[in-house]
Amino acid sequence: xxxxxxxxxxxxxxxxxxxxxxxxxxxxxxxxxxxxxxxxxxxxxxxxxxxxxxxxxxxxxxxxxxxxxxxxxxxxxxxxxxxxxxxxxxxxxxxxxxxxxxxxxxxxxxxxxxxxxxxxxxxxxxxxxxxxxxxxxxxxxxxxxxxxxxxxxxxxxxxxxxxxxxxxxxxxxxxxxxxxxxxxxxxxxxxxxxxxxxxxxxxxxxxxxxxxxxxxxxxxxxxxxxxxxxxxxxxxxxxxxxxxxxxxxxxxxxxxxxxxxxxxxxxxxxxxxxxxxxxxxxxxxxxxxxxxxxxxxxxxxxxxxxxxxxxxxxxxxxxxxxxxxxxxxxxxxxxxxxxxxxxxxxxxxxxxxxxxxxxxxxxxxxxxxxxxxxxxxxxxxxxxxxxxxxxxxxxxxxxxxxxxxxxxxxxxxxxxxxxxxxxxxxxxxxxxxxxxxxxxxxxxxxxxxxxxxxxxxxxxxxxxxxxxxxxxxxxxxxxxxxxxxxxxxxxxxxxxxxxxxx
Numbered sequence: 001x002x003x004x005x006x007x008x009x010x011x012x013x014x015x016x017x018x019x020x021x022x023x024x025x026x027x028x029x030x031x032x033x034x035x036x037x038x039x040x041x042x043x044x045x046x047x048x049x050x051x052x053x054x055x056x057x058x059x060x061x062x063x064x065x066x067x068x069x070x071x072x073x074x075x076x077x078x079x080x081x082x083x084x085x086x087x088x089x090x091x092x093x094x095x096x097x098x099x100x101x102x103x104x105x106x107x108x109x110x111x112x113x114x115x116x117x118x119x120x121x122x123x124x125x126x127x128x129x130x131x132x133x134x135x136x137x138x139x140x141x142x143x144x145x146x147x148x149x150x151x152x153x154x155x156x157x158x159x160x161x162x163x164x165x166x167x168x169x170x171x172x173x174x175x176x177x178x179x180x181x182x183x184x185x186x187x188x189x190x191x192x193x194x195x196x197x198x199x200x201x202x203x204x205x206x207x208x209x210x211x212x213x214x215x216x217x218x219x220x221x222x223x224x225x226x227x228x229x230x231x232x233x234x235x236x237x238x239x240x241x242x243x244x245x246x247x248x249x250x251x252x253x254x255x256x257x258x259x260x261x262x263x264x265x266x267x268x269x270x271x272x273x274x275x276x277x278x279x280x281x282x283x284x285x286x287x288x289x290x291x292x293x294x295x296x297x298x299x300x301x302x303x304x305x306x307x308x309x310x311x312x313x314x315x316x317x318x319x320x321x322x323x324x325x326x327x328x329x330x331x332x333x334x335x336x337x338x339x340x341x342x343x344x345x346x347x348x349x350x351x352x353x354x355x356x357x358x359x360x361x362x363x364x365x366x367x368x369x370x371x372x373x374x375x376x377x378x379x380x381x382x383x384x385x386x387x388x389x390x391x392x393x394x395x396x397x398x399x400x401x402x403x404x405x406x407x408x409x410x411x412x413x414x415x416x417x418x419x420x421x422x423x424x425x426x427x428x429x430x431x432x433x434x435x436x437x438x439x440x441x442x443x444x445x446x447x448x449x450x451x452x453x454x455x456x457x458x459x460x461x462x463x464x465x466x467x468x469x470x471x472x473x474x475x476x477x478x479x480x481x482x483x484x485x486x487x488x489x490x491x492x493x494x495x496x497x498x499x500x501x502x
Contacts, residue, residue, distance in 0.1 A: 041160050041224070046169055048222040049156050050176050051215035052112060052149040055119060057177060059146075059208040060088060061184025062191070063139070064327065065338045066201040069192055073199040076132040079259070083136050086254035086449075091143025092150075093445035094246040098239055100151030100438025101294055105234065108152040108159075108434065109225035115149025116219060118142075120212030127205040142208075151438040158425050158433035159226040167361070167422060174418025175356030181323060182342070182349030189339030228431035238282050238294040245275035246442065253449040295439060296432050303500050304368075305436065308424035309443050311372070311495050315416055316444045318485040320451030325459060325481045333474025334397060344403045351410035356418045368423035369499045375415025376493030380486040382408040387482035395471030416492060423499055455481055 041049065064085050071081045103111040122142040129135035157169045191203040249272045252265040259265065283293040300306050330341040362371060386405040390397060421440075428436045455477075462477035 041157065041165065041169060044218075044222045045160075045224055046157075046172065048215070048218045049112075049153055049224075050172060051211075051218060052116060052146075053153045053173065053176050054180050055116075055208065055211050055215060056092065056146040056150050057180035058184035058187065058211070059119075059123065059142070059205075060085075060092075061181045062188035062204045062207065063088065065185050065188030065342070066192060066204045069199065069201040070132070070135070073201060074129075074132040074135065079255075080132050080136065082255070084132075084139055087136055087140040088143040088146075089445060089449055090247075090250045090254055091140040092146045093143075093250055093442050093449070094243055095144055095147040096151055096442040096445065097242060097295060097435065097438035099148045100155060100434035100436070100441075101234065102148070102434075103152045103155055104228040104431065104434035107225055107227045108156050109219070109223050112149045112152040112156075112223060113216065113219055115145045115147070115152075116212060116216045118145030119149065120209055120216060121145075123205050123208035123212055127202050127209055151434055151441060154421070154425065154437035154440070155433035156224065156226055158428055158437070159430040160224055166425075170422040170425070171357050171359050171361075171418045174359070174414070174421055175353045178356065178413060178417050179349045179353040182345045182352075185327075185338075185342040186346055186349075189337070189342040192338055226430070226433075228434070233292045235282070235286060235292065235294040238279060238286070241275060241279040241282060242294065245272055245279055246446070248272045248275055249446060250449060253446070253453045256453065295435050299428065299432055299436055299439070302427045303498075304427055305424050307495055307498055308420055309440065311420055311492050312424075312440060312443050313447045314488045314492050314495075315420065316447035317451035317454070318488040319413070320448035321455035321458075321481050322451075322485055324452040325455045325478045328459065329474040329478045333471045334395065335471075336399070340399070344399045345406065347403050348406040348410040348413075351407045352414045355411050355414035359415055359418045368419045368426070369496050371415050371419040372423065372496035372499070373493045375412050375419070376489045376491075376496060377412075379409065379412025379416060380489035380493070382412055383482045383486035383489065387479040387486065390475050390482070391479040394475050397475055412489065416489070 067081045067084055070076060070084060076084075099111060099115070119142055122138045122145060126135055126138040126142065129138055154173060157166065157173060161169050187207060188204055191207060192200040194200060194203050196203055248268040252261075252269050256262075256265040283295050284297050286293040287297045326345070327341060330336045330344070331338060336344075359371060382405065386402070386409060389405060390402065393401075424440060425433075425436065458481060459474070459477045462480070463473050
């Protein structure tokens, strides 16, 4: 059920008659003298806020590296091993919008602390799991906990910062989101070499538990409390429709390949647009009747946010496919150890981290459109060169030459990710920050899953139709994936030119 909305739940009108349909789509006007400035985020508060994003990404990446050891230790089937990763991703993505909206209504600090506590507790359960069934259940609940805390990160940044401080914070957000993937893989590789707790994979989840305890303590001390003013109401019917739509999308994406794409998977995918359409009709109807929707429709009338979601879909699906094929190709096809594969990716991660921080200083000077277009073109050029090198070397791929080429790829990736987030939230009003963050991060998670599913199909086709040695077939699939990623980067650059000039 819903109740009447406060006017803060949508952008304030900028021109024309107050309350007109066009005016509701307009961004809020500049802050007047009577409205206090946002509280700001110092270094300690910003790093504490980002800790939720860091933990969720590092834990996911490290768990992916540990899956083979989990299978050997607990006697898990291939389908059960894939569930260790996919139930976390689904549990993370499906309630993400709800987590963001609850933070808007009941306080982002409260949702952050609840999510962090759950993440830490269920990571401990995973560490001690006696069976694969318990481990899968713990991973699903860990994902749900992450969905409560992670949307509060970008929402807190949006509500607490402006101008140069926001550019710096968004740059660190982008650096954390991208760099944490490779950091998690490196940590996973290192921890899998430590024979403690009976099985090396338990160390991976013990690491998440320890990091969660530290982050929870820091949040109690430094995390600011922000929320959207207005009535505490929630669209329960809309929440159910969105949850069903995301389930219909995520379950086939995560499990279809492992199950051989049975008919029910296609039926779920076919129902997805119908469920999303029903959800959107309800959100529009609630907004027109001045009640509180789960996702405010005016968000999608902001050109920067609407175009940015399309760009995020392209960026994350391409990156998800690459990371999946990289791990499979290097470890299964080329016989590298998990630590070796992670260390080759480390220069990419360090470059991504450095340039992401630097891009926060460039954004106010050069503008988001220019940085995003340059990043897409740089990414496309260097991915093409790297793909040719991988294809030519084949099974004899030189890991250090590959690592050097990936450094350049990291530059393009950093110029794409951080500025994209900054461009998307530039016009989002603080009252809708949680919902905007939830929608963005749900899109990113679903896109990652889609990229992995497509990459898995590409790899299967390459292996089935190849008479070359296995290593050559794997590297050929990786090279094709990078060429597709380069094409997406060109499309990304073209979309950047359609963003608002301001």
